[in-house]
Amino acid sequence: MTVNTTSVNNPSAQEKLKIGVSACLMGDEVRFDSGHKKNNFIVSSLKDYSEFVKVCPEMGAGFGVPRPAMQLRYKNERVELVISKKPDQVVTEQLVNFSDSIMPALDDLDGFIFKKGSPSCGVFRVPVVINEQGHKDRNETGLFAKAFMQKYPLIPVEEEGRLNDAALCENFFERVYAYRRWKAIENADQNVQGFIEFHSRHKLMLMARGSSYYQELGRMVAGTTKNDLQERRQAYIQRFMEVMAMTTQRGRQVNVLQHILGYLKDVLSSEDKNELLSVFEAYRQRHLPLITAVTLLRHHLRVHPQKYIVKQHYLSPYPEALALRSVL
Numbered sequence: 001m002t003v004n005t006t007s008v009n010n011p012s013a014q015e016k017l018k019i020g021v022s023a024c025l026m027g028d029e030v031r032f033d034s035g036h037k038k039n040n041f042i043v044s045s046l047k048d049y050s051e052f053v054k055v056c057p058e059m060g061a062g063f064g065v066p067r068p069a070m071q072l073r074y075k076n077e078r079v080e081l082v083i084s085k086k087p088d089q090v091v092t093e094q095l096v097n098f099s100d101s102i103m104p105a106l107d108d109l110d111g112f113i114f115k116k117g118s119p120s121c122g123v124f125r126v127p128v129v130i131n132e133q134g135h136k137d138r139n140e141t142g143l144f145a146k147a148f149m150q151k152y153p154l155i156p157v158e159e160e161g162r163l164n165d166a167a168l169c170e171n172f173f174e175r176v177y178a179y180r181r182w183k184a185i186e187n188a189d190q191n192v193q194g195f196i197e198f199h200s201r202h203k204l205m206l207m208a209r210g211s212s213y214y215q216e217l218g219r220m221v222a223g224t225t226k227n228d229l230q231e232r233r234q235a236y237i238q239r240f241m242e243v244m245a246m247t248t249q250r251g252r253q254v255n256v257l258q259h260i261l262g263y264l265k266d267v268l269s270s271e272d273k274n275e276l277l278s279v280f281e282a283y284r285q286r287h288l289p290l291i292t293a294v295t296l297l298r299h300h301l302r303v304h305p306q307k308y309i310v311k312q313h314y315l316s317p318y319p320e321a322l323a324l325r326s327v328l
Helices: 040-045 092-106 143-151 166-183 192-201 203-207 211-221 229-244 250-262 270-284 290-303
Strands: 003-006 017-022 050-055 070-075 078-083 086-090 111-114 126-129 136-140 157-159
Touching: 017 166, 050 092, 070 086, 078 092, 092 143, 111 166, 143 157, 157 166, 166 229, 192 203, 192 211, 192 229, 203 211, 203 229, 203 250, 211 229, 250 270, 250 290, 270 290
Parallel strands: 017 050, 017 111, 070 126, 111 157
Antiparallel strands: 003 050, 070 078, 078 086, 126 136
């Protein structure tokens, strides 16, 4: 079975993310050597929040297990998938045909986690043989991953190896949940207020990339009417997802934290404000994780609610149990 949806028994299963994943990362023995590359973070940490759609392009293309190792190779000025030990044996067409056939079933995904380095599934720095001497460049994308990204440019993608980097992991799930919220806007093609609300509630997340991005996207929202909503939505979400793909810097995160503090300055004591500023600086200096500063701010916002701020997704961009802001 090359495509399979695995649901976890949970009363709120309908609220789960729908995440595509290379099947070998789930522990399926589908690699060329009959092995797998089970990833415990995906299988264990994400299971309560995700419904997984497993895909193995090589199996889907009919290559079987075990199978000869494959590689990408430049041939006739294009990248081809070939059998590593028989580079004249080109199998690109089989993989492309499978990719074309399965794409419609993947249109409702919230994100996709691919296997790094794979000639079918790798996203970044996939090796490609460039000459008869076997020299390689590492600047390609696997054929299936490339087809998916071209078909669904808005769906966030990542490689499992990069999820070990705390900043990249948080960035991926910020994007995944933001995209999920975008798709959840009711009657989206007629809902101007929903469009404006989406932008407004992501203000601080955009500011964490740079204030200019929030302003740029704000200009795309301003003055929207039902007559031009569809056109503006299309341009907006494309740029929004591009901006969200940028990783944040600690200095910009501190700017956001201070911006939130500005809403509380008239209701907090000098002692409380100094404590918050001290925590912000400790975060900047890598002595405390971001979650410490955010948790302290949320405490004060519960005591002194600020309507605009408490609606910001920045304060809870994804389930807290993922603990993505807990790493220094």
